[in-house]
Amino acid sequence: GAVVSQHPSWVICKSGTSVKIECRSLDFQATTMFWYRQFPKQSLMLMATSNEGSKATYEQGVEKDKFLINHASLTLSTLTVTSAHPEDSSFYICSASPQGRHEQYFGPGTRLTVT
Amino acid sequence: GQQLNQSPQSMFIQEGEDVSMNCTSSSIFNTWLWYKQDPGEGPVLLIALYKAGELTSNGRLTAQFGITRKDSFLNISASIPSDVGIYFCAGLPPNDMRFGAGTRLTVKP
Numbered sequence: 001g002a003v004v005s006q007h008p009s010w011v012i013c014k015s016g017t018s019v020k021i022e023c024r025s026l027d028f029q030a031t032t033m034f035w036y037r038q039f040p041k042q043s044l045m046l047m048a049t050s051n052e053g054s055k056a057t058y059e060q061g062v063e064k065d066k067f068l069i070n071h072a073s074l075t076l077s078t079l080t081v082t083s084a085h086p087e088d089s090s091f092y093i094c095s096a097s098p099q100g101r102h103e104q105y106f107g108p109g110t111r112l113t114v115t
Numbered sequence: 116g117q118q119l120n121q122s123p124q125s126m127f128i129q130e131g132e133d134v135s136m137n138c139t140s141s142s143i144f145n146t147w148l149w150y151k152q153d154p155g156e157g158p159v160l161l162i163a164l165y166k167a168g169e170l171t172s173n174g175r176l177t178a179q180f181g182i183t184r185k186d187s188f189l190n191i192s193a194s195i196p197s198d199v200g201i202y203f204c205a206g207l208p209p210n211d212m213r214f215g216a217g218t219r220l221t222v223k224p
Contacts (some may be wrong), residue, residue: 034212103148104212108159
């Protein structure tokens with residue numbers, strides 16, 4: 001149980017374009033989903049907390065207009081990287097918490113490369 | 116914000132050896148979690164601890180929630196090559212999870 005999927009697993013895009021990443025909880029409902037970014041050999045950096053039916057809460061230093069988050073249902077959250085630049089290249093990982101629980105279950109991650 | 120220190124940063128051990136890593140916090144946590152991340156994948160939850168003093172096992176893994184609620188350790192007994200990866204501790208103080216920097220484990224056959 002507690003499986004989280006992400007799509008796509010990797011994507012290459014050109015500078016200036018936008019990329020959407022989906023995060024789904026497959027066997028549970030998640031009121032809250034989280035989006036992380038991870039650079040090589042570093043820990044996970046929380047970007048934003050996504051709550052179903054309301055606006056996401058962004059961490060300090062994360063541009064909300066650049067990283068658009070939508071959490072339209074209890075099983076789906078999306079992260080859209082708008083006007084991507086090479087410095088946005090990274091490993092993006094989502095996680096979800098089952099309703100009423102605090103532990104987070106992670107997706108397999110999406111590797112974004114912006115050329 | 117809360118400071119979460121994980122040590123050691125890396126370990127190189129021989130197959131069959133036991134491993135111990137720990138995390139300490141500058142403040143009290145309500146929940147401690149231990150994850151393992153393989154290269155190019157998302158972290159996988161290994162053990163969740165909810166009460167001070169709690170000792171929980173998952174196969175060859177054992178983790179404890181410190182009595183002070185400011186620390187936790189993870190032990191791996193009789194390591195095998197597939198234990199290779201990065202282990203992260205995470206704490207919930209109480210709703211906002213923070214991660215340690217990770218312990219990179221290498222197991223030599």
